[in-house]
Amino acid sequence: MFVEPTPGKSPHQDGKGQIEVICGSMFSGKTEELIRRLNRALIARQKVEIFKPALDRRYHAEDIVSHNANAIRSTPVNFAEDILLLAGTCDVVGIDEAQFFDAQIVAVANKLARSGKRVILAGLDMDFEGRPFDPMPALMAVAEFVTKVHAICMKCGDLASFSYRLSPDRGKVMLGEKESYEARCRKCFFESSN
Numbered sequence: 001m002f003v004e005p006t007p008g009k010s011p012h013q014d015g016k017g018q019i020e021v022i023c024g025s026m027f028s029g030k031t032e033e034l035i036r037r038l039n040r041a042l043i044a045r046q047k048v049e050i051f052k053p054a055l056d057r058r059y060h061a062e063d064i065v066s067h068n069a070n071a072i073r074s075t076p077v078n079f080a081e082d083i084l085l086l087a088g089t090c091d092v093v094g095i096d097e098a099q100f101f102d103a104q105i106v107a108v109a110n111k112l113a114r115s116g117k118r119v120i121l122a123g124l125d126m127d128f129e130g131r132p133f134d135p136m137p138a139l140m141a142v143a144e145f146v147t148k149v150h151a152i153c154m155k156c157g158d159l160a161s162f163s164y165r166l167s168p169d170r171g172k173v174m175l176g177e178k179e180s181y182e183a184r185c186r187k188c189f190f191e192s193s194n
Ligand SMILES: [Zn+2]
Pocket: 153, 154, 155, 156, 157, 158, 184, 185, 186, 187, 188, 189
């Protein structure tokens, strides 16, 4: 279980940044966990900036919106490197839907952390075929802390870490998730895929 380091203390204060990754399947509560950490940083009066890929327009364009409708204002960006320009003097950088960013997101996260910021990224760790979803594996490798959150299998009620696509569309990026996907455990995911 991840316990937030030095809550209430800005990473800026000791010049040590860090990278945290929150990963899991769809419906696993990744965004909720990101919002929870960001809200606590706000309570500690730290300056927080939040980014997400511009292509993720399922809900409101400028809010990070999780499925339970907790929302924090966020800035849509087209390229990972845009975050370097926009992060400014903030203490904490939140990045949602990190799997949709280009490979530069790894260098961007490292640069932000080197400059003393706490960087928290949330994203899907596997695609709908159960394959690692780049660039998440590389982000997990460079992070100090990785938290894998789980959904509940909609077939059997066990813990789920796979995102099963109900529609026959084979494109990797498909938005409008609720009606198109189910969380599945390993057994139920592969029983239905074969
Ligand atoms: Zn199951």
